[in-house]
Amino acid sequence: MSSPPAPAKVADPWQPGDPQLGAQVLWYAGNETDATVRAKALRVVDYMVGKDMNSLAISFPFGTRAPQANEVAATAATPSVRHLAILMDVAAAAGLRITLRPLLDERTLMAEDPLAWRGSLAPTDRDAWFRSYESFLAPYLSLAARHHARTFVIGAELTSLEDDSRWRGIVSAAGKLFPGEISYDANWDDYVSRRISLPVNHLGVDAYFPLKTLGDDASVSAIVAGWQKWLDRKSTGKLPRILLSEVGIPAEDGAYHHPGVWRDAGKPLNLAVQKTWFAAACQVARDRDMAGLYWWNIDFHADPAAADPRTDVHSSFLGRPAESAITSCFRAWAASASGDR
Template sequence: MRARLRHLLVLLVALVTAGCGPFGTAVSRSSSSPSPAPETTAAPAKVSRPWQPGDPQLGAQILWYAYSGETDTAVRTQALRLVDHMVALNMNAVAVSFPFSTAGPTADRVRATAATPSPRQLAILLDTAAAAGLRITLRPLLDERTLVAADPLAWRGSLAPADRAAWFRSYGAFLAPYLELAARHHVRTVVVGAELTSLEDDPRWRDLLTTARSLFPGELSYDANWDDYVSRHVPVPVDHLGVDAYFPLTGLGDDASVADLVAGWQRWLDRKSTGKLPRIVLSEVGIVASGGAYRHPAVWKSDGPLDTTVQRRWFEAACQVARDRDMAGLYWWNLDFHADPGAADPRTDPPASFLSRPAESVIASCFRAWPR
């Protein structure tokens, strides 16, 4: 395990202990569900300029941990609420991340859990987004809690299946119904893996992708962890690459300017290549609204005081870098599927949330001004 990940992974243990998901999002394991939104049959707001091939993908990741007993009506109403908010922020795209699990770091199988939304309920969200004119990406994401429970230093990028062939067979079987769902419900891109660093060199990706292409005619993508992206060629043979962009800027304090942050991002990206990056999507960009976050932007738990300026400047810098590099898209991390944007409280909401904080205004202005 690389030393630069240890601090993050130890903090992930604290998240689990505190009853939070691995991304700083509260996850319920009880039979109760959140308070349902009022039922509605309204149509979603429409994107003013729907995405077209060649346009940048300008969106956010919706992270959906399902609740027991959640009805289709509740899903439909919440999907409408989130999609309307995304349209209001000048987004033209959405990525839907949802969890799956494995028994531990050396396990040979993956599986859906009670927190994995069913294909039927995912279809409700996908159809709502499509009706609004949003470009759609579907993205399974390995939940890390069972990994951390077995080894505090384990994460999805350090998987070591005892039988890799069995793991890939299991993973392919898990993906199949979601690929078929994507083919039927307006999805443009399926991310076939995210941050699975230790498995990226495996030749079995080729067979898995051949099967995936037989089930889904759209684009297949893979999202690399930030350090993996800059340090080497990511060999998963997909159509496009995404980057979960959490570049640590260890030399900068909370008073760093946007220009300082931009320069730090550019130095990281230059380790890979200089100039334009028209085939790269920033698949995750986010940070907590708290002091010290520039040094560890991937850490979602903060004991420090709220500092929304830290978050705002990070968002401004990421937008500028993505535009300067002519990147294919940018997705902010994240919108909890169960969040109510209209009821967000910037003083007490989790530090990673951008809802009703200055960073949210940055999103709207960034996407409004982005050349298309």
């Protein structure tokens, strides 16, 4: 039997101290076989290596019944541990740095309350919720330890629960299963408005700073200035312990006013808006000496070679001019980091 094809190799693999230059791969499970998962994993990894990325973050969903529920669990949309391991092994063979990131699926919440989101959870019994969450995380922490992950994101955008002292127990239990870096990803508004005191190694920011005064023809420098103004609300100067865990925007008119809203209906396509935003975000991250940047997102099931920039969902950057901003950003940033070693 012939061996499965090998992935392309990262030319300059990540080393401690280097910026993490990557994308979030969003994976909602279907009915894939192991062979199909391996083929899709190879496809997405080859694409990322070809765009000068050195890091991959895997965002995968889990669920809860309602905002007030006290339990969380894997769902039919959650990839199996075995299938996640396949993607992680392919990424490791390519030399990509790996982050594993559970992400609470909001669809069930919104079915009960259209305004509900993962940041508005209100469990009636927090002890029960945190016990359930710790139990849910355990197999994925063990997976991360066995399959080459450098970072495990202990939570993302769980704004209403961030001040809870029970996180200390969650992080402590995680450390017994996973020896790598434990991080947490905060929503952009939460990051700038208050202190986030989870006992983690690093903090990520899902960075969707709205710039409501800018038109679609805004320059890179104008967007950079808007981002810097937002970040200065929290801290001025360098931010080497902060990671941009999500940077994305739909390629459509008016998106600078609401970069985290994925409309795709009724808004005209605007490819320049997305490219300009990506270029500006990269400049800000480099100016602030941040720990890295992950673009949002690559659908695990998407075929980059078949991307149609005119008809694909507006949130996708595959096949669009924003790709050139990605490669320009990462090539320059990696070259600078290499020169500083």
